Amino acid sequence: MNKINVGLLGCGTVGTGVAKILFDKSDLLTARTDTVINLKYIADLDIDNNRGLSCDKSVFTNDSMKIINDPEIDIVIETIGGETIAKDLILEAIENGKHIVTANKALIAKHGNEIFRKASEKGVSFFYEASVGGCMPVIKTIRESLIGNIIHSVNGILNGTCNYILTRIAEEGIPFDEVLKQAQDEGYAEQDPSFDIDGIDTAHKIAILASISYGMEINFEDVYVEGIRNITPFDLELAEYFGYTIKLLAISKIEGGEVDIRVHPTMIPSNHILASVKSTLNAVNIKGDEAGDVLLYGHGAGMKPTASAIISDVVDISRNKNTNSTRISSTAHLNRKNEIRIKPIEQVESRFYFRFSVEDRPGVLSIISGILGDYGISLESVQQKGQKKTGYVPVIMLTHLASEKSAKDALIEINSLDVVKQPTVAIRIEDNFE
């Protein structure tokens, strides 16, 4: 019988979930893999609380180096989080020839390239399925199931907090601030929610997926990000009227060696399956040249779904270890020779939903559509919708394809008009998923 020794760095929520599976399901895992996966040490600052785990107290240590320097340990699972200690420990563990499993998306998004290179040099596996999409096997699907495909696009709803908030605004018509407060009270949003609601978490994830999909280095800094703070019940109601739903969508598409990669509130057709993704659930749609569209849907976070993904990585590495192979190298996705670059956001084209708040008098529409025309933006429809409030009316325009630069410049000019009473709301529309 093969035996693999595992060390766990950090025993918070996810770490506890991982330890629980390794202890409680060791018979099941051994039967399924022909390998004993032995969780030898758990390193954490708190070693007095056994977290309801069925293990001896001696498994706990407050010295991470006991794991990193133990020649018997094959795989190090990092569930500390953050980018400082976690990074140092991972690099030291790799230096010592350990294989690594982590769910630390922020770390990978910011320091992944460095870690991948180091892992590649040392010939160890660095696996991170749990960093994107929780229990959904997004990375495995792209790297293994779609290996015969050129990936054209990866689009998804990758943050449960944002999706929960947008779902509640849409269904109950409650303003953003109020839903956020309730979500915080219910535990669906952090006390400092900006990481989620400003789209940073989603940007980390799409940067990781784009890297794997297109064979490029991770370029988190170049991902255009816009969060959901400014989404109102009124815009969600109008979206519905036009046959759309608003989601915080992570978009990445490749065209002619350039990757269009961005995160922002997006109107998607209500009859598209991504529009059915509600509450805290996540979904990712991957389009390959052979497979067409493959969509994965499930819990993108949480103790058990994340632990489930970590276990799958541990088992995959165990199988490699047994055969002395790094089955899928951490830099395998970088094999392609051609340079892939990120398309500058100014050059990206979208359709737009504009909601103008204007004085209710003749000629206003013509002024605004005139300015849009000057910037080469043509209109698909113009509607005056909703109640007149304190002297101004909402005017909604849906555009044909327009560049980000034209849209931005046109709005600066329009927002400076006397007849425009509030900054214009602009939401991008994506119709062509399939």
Next chain:
Amino acid sequence: MNKINVGLLGCGTVGTGVAKILFDKSDLLTARTDTVINLKYIADLDIDNNRGLSCDKSVFTNDSMKIINDPEIDIVIETIGGETIAKDLILEAIENGKHIVTANKALIAKHGNEIFRKASEKGVSFFYEASVGGCMPVIKTIRESLIGNIIHSVNGILNGTCNYILTRIAEEGIPFDEVLKQAQDEGYAEQDPSFDIDGIDTAHKIAILASISYGMEINFEDVYVEGIRNITPFDLELAEYFGYTIKLLAISKIEGGEVDIRVHPTMIPSNHILASVKSTLNAVNIKGDEAGDVLLYGHGAGMKPTASAIISDVVDISRNKNTNSTRISSTAHLNRKNEIRIKPIEQVESRFYFRFSVEDRPGVLSIISGILGDYGISLESVQQKGQKKTGYVPVIMLTHLASEKSAKDALIEINSLDVVKQPTVAIRIEDNFE
């Protein structure tokens, strides 16, 4: 550089798709896998037509044994289909130590146990991702991504022809026979459509998935099957009124060592994501004890999606081959010791939609509900809906949970009443996916 030699048995639609990827994307596959995957021979009766493939004519042979007896061939891909020649050739290839990749679901559903045993004895891989769900990595997700999970249920829409027909009946109100004829003209249904529309194809697939999910042998013969021939626009309209959609659903759930496994038209809640699966698309929802629900959605058939899945199996085996390992054995899912048995259909409990066609006179409702009560079937709602036609009216009853046996016996008694003018329509309801 590693090198793997592959032989292809059968070069019809799917086989051509596979050959095309192996020839046209050999650089891509080599870069991604560090392995040259060489398609050495293609065996087919027709060796004069090169199918637009960019290969030398000498690759074609009409002698399958040239592949099976070639000691250089590592992997045999079977895309002949059917259960006779394909089976014999696969068994001979296994005997000769070849790894096998196939999409042949009928073969696996009927002869899988025998083939698995033989593959296991000879220590070769027998992979069949493409047999279920086309490009969706259903088998890989269950076997690898959810390896730390006990699988509770696998439910899905697994036949594109049926889903296409049901979608069109629902959206256009056209009767089954007419939609079927159009589907045949458009190429969405076979000239002999019974394999699809009677649910056999779906039953093959769910038998395969249940086997992997619950660690049991394949028991295709014991899967309860009902097709979609009797679904009317009127029932789809009524389903919508009650908040449901009708899909040909493959169901498998495990409870207390017994597997409830069946295929039949099923009313599912319209707001469930499976209800959004339209046209020829497929979807599978897998529920694990750690991951919760994971749903996969995509093209379940077709040349390119199927070829894409076959290529992923070929690459997985290549990686094993390079390291001299059978990474996941064909019988790995049979490791569990406990006996799993299929629950007799009579004991399965469902909620039911009954549509009675009865005489429009006082007392009829009380007679019918009385008989249902005698069989222990209690009602959630009773409605008289729709037009009176030629002397009878439709009465719809939605029941609480009732056993198949009670429902069957009660309907026999009810259908024999003078006041009942047509056989009662019975459709099962599934509410509790999540």
